[in-house]
Amino acid sequence: MTMISSTVPVGASFAAGSELDWAQSLVPGLVVLDERVPPNAPWSGVVAAGQVLTIVDVGGNQSGDCLMYNTADHEERYSVPDTLTWEQNAYVSTGTVLRSSEGRPLMTVVGNEIDRHDTIGGACSKESNTLRYGHHVMYHHGCRENFLAEASRHGLGVRDLVSNLNWFMNVPVETDGALGIVDGLSAPGRRVAVRAEMDVLVLVSNCPQMNNPCNDFNPTPLRMIVVEPS
Numbered sequence: 001m002t003m004i005s006s007t008v009p010v011g012a013s014f015a016a017g018s019e020l021d022w023a024q025s026l027v028p029g030l031v032v033l034d035e036r037v038p039p040n041a042p043w044s045g046v047v048a049a050g051q052v053l054t055i056v057d058v059g060g061n062q063s064g065d066c067l068m069y070n071t072a073d074h075e076e077r078y079s080v081p082d083t084l085t086w087e088q089n090a091y092v093s094t095g096t097v098l099r100s101s102e103g104r105p106l107m108t109v110v111g112n113e114i115d116r117h118d119t120i121g122g123a124c125s126k127e128s129n130t131l132r133y134g135h136h137v138m139y140h141h142g143c144r145e146n147f148l149a150e151a152s153r154h155g156l157g158v159r160d161l162v163s164n165l166n167w168f169m170n171v172p173v174e175t176d177g178a179l180g181i182v183d184g185l186s187a188p189g190r191r192v193a194v195r196a197e198m199d200v201l202v203l204v205s206n207c208p209q210m211n212n213p214c215n216d217f218n219p220t221p222l223r224m225i226v227v228e229p230s
């Protein structure tokens with residue numbers, strides 16, 4: 001087993017005894033970035049055109065909320081309606097092209113070890129948590145607060161946050177059209193790999209939600225690996 005230095009703080013919030021699998025890049029290549037994202041924390045990185053980002057669901061059933069921007073023009077950003085309309089499918093899976101607000105490909109899913117990912121359920125926030133689960137959860141930050149904090153490092157703010165994608169999150173569309181937020185389909189070490197079709201700024205919130213099963217009530221780390229494919 002190869003050990004790399006971990007950026008996950010000692011005492012991070014996952015339960016003692018949680019199974020963690022830090023799996024390697026899903027596609028072979030020269031590693032240009034390899035970072036570990038603590039539970040509940042945000043992350044960002046630039047993936048250059050042609051490079052492939054692997055996201056590892058280290059502890060299983062951990063939602064990685066994600067936004068993407070054209071690095072040359074942040075006004076061009078991930079668009080849920082463009083992506084769903086072009087794909088004519090409600091889920092994100094192998095082969096899905098993630099489109100921008102201009103309809104252009106930002107990233108393509110080139111490898112995937114779970115059935116599907118969600119891009120309808122949106123991100124949790126302090127406000128929606130309070131509405132759904134009660135006033136006592138207002139001091140618990142959500143993905144929106146993570147996005148805002150990380151976005152500010154790139155000169156982005158509230159008006160730049162749009163509907164997002166949720167890696168590893170299971171939001172089934174029921175036969176009557178209803179959305180469920182239910183226990184995940186993922187497992188420790190499962191991965192998804194996305195190839196950048198232009199230079200893309202990727203923001204991720206390692207979801208801190210503890211009030212519904214989207215993180216299996218046990219927020220765990222993610223691992224982000226970017227390779228120049230060989």
Ligand SMILES: [Zn+2]
Pocket residue numbers: 063065123124125142143144207208209
């Ligand atoms: Zn969240």
